[in-house]
Amino acid sequence: MTTRAVAVAIALFVAKVSAAPDLGDPVKVDDLVGLSITIGPDGRGLPPGRGTAIDGVDIYVEKCASCHGVRGQGRTGPALAGGAGTLAGKNPVRTVGSYWPHATTLFDYIRRAMPYDRPMSLTNEQVYQLTAYVLWLNGIVGRDEVVDARSLPEVKMPNRAGFVNAWDARDRD
Amino acid sequence: MRGTRYGPGVLTRFASVSDPIPVAGGGLLSRRALLKGAMVMGAGAALPATAADEHLGAAMAWQKTPGRPPTGYGNPSRFESAVTRTTYHRYGAIALGNGGSFTPLERLRGTITPNGLHFERHHQGVPDIDPAKHRLVVHGLVRRPLRFSIDALGRYPMTSTTAFIECAGNSFPNTNDKPPQVTCGEIHGLVSCSEWTGVPLAMLLEEAGVRADAKWIVAEGADAVSMHRSIPIEKVRDDALVALYQNGERLRPEQGYPVRLLLPGWEGNMSVKWLHRLELVTAPVQARDETSHYTDALPDGRALQFTFEMGVKSVITQPSPGWMLQGPGYYDISGLAWSGAGHVARVDVSADGGRTWAPAELMETAQPFAFTRFRLPWRWDGGPVRLMSRAMDEREQIQPTRAEWMQRYGAKQRYHYHAIQTWQVDDMGEVSNAY
Numbered sequence: 001m002t003t004r005a006v007a008v009a010i011a012l013f014v015a016k017v018s019a020a021p022d023l024g025d026p027v028k029v030d031d032l033v034g035l036s037i038t039i040g041p042d043g044r045g046l047p048p049g050r051g052t053a054i055d056g057v058d059i060y061v062e063k064c065a066s067c068h069g070v071r072g073q074g075r076t077g078p079a080l081a082g083g084a085g086t087l088a089g090k091n092p093v094r095t096v097g098s099y100w101p102h103a104t105t106l107f108d109y110i111r112r113a114m115p116y117d118r119p120m121s122l123t124n125e126q127v128y129q130l131t132a133y134v135l136w137l138n139g140i141v142g143r144d145e146v147v148d149a150r151s152l153p154e155v156k157m158p159n160r161a162g163f164v165n166a167w168d169a170r171d172r173d
Numbered sequence: 174m175r176g177t178r179y180g181p182g183v184l185t186r187f188a189s190v191s192d193p194i195p196v197a198g199g200g201l202l203s204r205r206a207l208l209k210g211a212m213v214m215g216a217g218a219a220l221p222a223t224a225a226d227e228h229l230g231a232a233m234a235w236q237k238t239p240g241r242p243p244t245g246y247g248n249p250s251r252f253e254s255a256v257t258r259t260t261y262h263r264y265g266a267i268a269l270g271n272g273g274s275f276t277p278l279e280r281l282r283g284t285i286t287p288n289g290l291h292f293e294r295h296h297q298g299v300p301d302i303d304p305a306k307h308r309l310v311v312h313g314l315v316r317r318p319l320r321f322s323i324d325a326l327g328r329y330p331m332t333s334t335t336a337f338i339e340c341a342g343n344s345f346p347n348t349n350d351k352p353p354q355v356t357c358g359e360i361h362g363l364v365s366c367s368e369w370t371g372v373p374l375a376m377l378l379e380e381a382g383v384r385a386d387a388k389w390i391v392a393e394g395a396d397a398v399s400m401h402r403s404i405p406i407e408k409v410r411d412d413a414l415v416a417l418y419q420n421g422e423r424l425r426p427e428q429g430y431p432v433r434l435l436l437p438g439w440e441g442n443m444s445v446k447w448l449h450r451l452e453l454v455t456a457p458v459q460a461r462d463e464t465s466h467y468t469d470a471l472p473d474g475r476a477l478q479f480t481f482e483m484g485v486k487s488v489i490t491q492p493s494p495g496w497m498l499q500g501p502g503y504y505d506i507s508g509l510a511w512s513g514a515g516h517v518a519r520v521d522v523s524a525d526g527g528r529t530w531a532p533a534e535l536m537e538t539a540q541p542f543a544f545t546r547f548r549l550p551w552r553w554d555g556g557p558v559r560l561m562s563r564a565m566d567e568r569e570q571i572q573p574t575r576a577e578w579m580q581r582y583g584a585k586q587r588y589h590y591h592a593i594q595t596w597q598v599d600d601m602g603e604v605s606n607a608y
Binding site for chain 1: 264265266267297317320322325329381405452454458468471473474475584
């Protein structure tokens with residue numbers, strides 16, 4: 001046990017014998033609506049709604065293309081497409097299509113962070129449409145393929161096997 | 174950097190040192206020799222006998238003018254106005270919030286970074302959070318989901334810990350093909366060290382009642398990208414802190430006001446600022462910032478994920494680029510070392526490009542997970558010299574050379590750079606970055 005762990009253990013012990021401060025307010029499930037936005041790679045947390053790449057074209061052009069380029073090639077903002085087959089080379093291009101291991105991350109990130117100048121301004125439906133559109137730009141889904149809570153976790157990302165979990169592989173001392 | 178002169182302009186230079194004992198090539202001296210020498214020098218600098226008589230005539234202007242009254246919040250001397258962070262932006266005008274600022278390591282001494290000079294790295298700027306409206310929610314795989322106000326957190330028993338925070342991307346300029354000619358801080362200054370005070374996260378989780386299937390915690394900030402990371406629960410048992418204070422005062426906005434997470438020794442991005450949500454989960458959620466970013470490219474095209482601990486590292490801060498050596502003679506080499514493993518066990522210094530090394534003195538303030546200040550006296554003979562420092566930590570991990578580090582990773586790998594830094598001193602006394 002490290003000194004810090006001991007300190008924490010002691011603190012916890014003291015807290016217990018002197019009755020824990022217990023100053024948090026209980027939270028009801030309703031309170032978490034709109035706050036708990038985490039999405040897991042298994043699709044946990046994905047909201048109702050659906051979209052296809054075709055549905056997403058207009059909104060992408062309107063809200064995303066100025067920074068990311070119409071084809072997702074990158075402009076003032078980073079590229080969202082391309083780079084397939086470049087990862088082991090001298091000039092790797094890491095994009096959603098060439099690098100990202102999970103499609104769920106795309107929905108999650110667009111919903112919480114994009115468009116960069118107006119984060120959290122999109123509806124879930126729009127986020128599904130844009131997710132489908134960016135996946136289509138990368139040739140990962142067809143233009144009419146429905147992206148929703150059921151299909152998104154099943155999407156096969158090209159670089160899914162490209163990551164080594166260093167935490168699980170660490171030597172424990 | 175060539176030709177730049179700034180600040181004090183010269184390093185502290187000792188006129189004489191008693192018994193200098195060479196301990197390695199390039200003029201490195203015994204770490205025991207110098208402070209004694211300095212003391213001798215101080216003792217010899219007595220006032221001339223006539224000084225008292227000339228007292229009035231020699232008085233400085235500020236001795237003859239009433240000083241300014243006390244102020245509500247203090248600032249550095251106006252003569253220190255050049256000691257600032259260097260800011261940068263990743264994407265320019267379309268995303269000014271995506272950027273950071275470097276701590277001017279070469280301008281500071283000791284081991285604590287002043288709050289106004291702590292490095293910054295934000296993905297979407299600094300939010301302007303009203304603490305009265307801010308809540309920290311703990312939920313997910315817990316028996317009792319809880320919500321804490323800042324006032325409530327302020328009533329918990331607090332602990333303090335001195336810890337460095339280092340951005341995973343610190344020192345990335347040195348992954349460039351050519352050594353960038355910028356200051357030490359502009360290369361290595363995405364690291365700072367503070368005393369952090371707050372509530373052990375374990376205490377809050379104990380109250381919420383963590384379920385047995387909870388193995389990871391998602392920590393999320395209330396900034397405009399809702400930056401989030403997955404953290405193994407083991408770290409919480411060790412030393413995770415819900416920090417409210419930084420060097421005795423409330424966190425600065427750019428450091429996560431009103432509340433941030435502190436994970437000592439782990440990549441800075443995980444010490445989530447503006448912390449507002451902690452969700453207990455079974456497995457990592459594969460956030461953008463643990464997949465697209467903060468993953469480490471390997472030569473075969475694959476990438477390491479979840480490399481949390483920051484590697485053992487050191488850098489000589491004085492002298493470093495921008496400093497000008499004022500002719501041959503004695504100088505005090507000083508630098509910082511740190512390791513995500515805990516204690517820095519040893520720092521060696523070389524003044525001949527790594528041919529020979531001598532152990533530096535580790536200063537008394539050394540603590541685990543904090544900056545360790547090291548020093549070694551040196552007599553510069555006036556010729557070209559390559560200065561290096563190499564740290565070893567409590568796990569006997571040794572700082573790699575740049576070539577070793579570069580070989581381990583794929584192209585454009587910009588995280589977890591912790592290779593040995595070489596400073597080239599030329600025969601004019603100018604210091605530059607060298608590989």
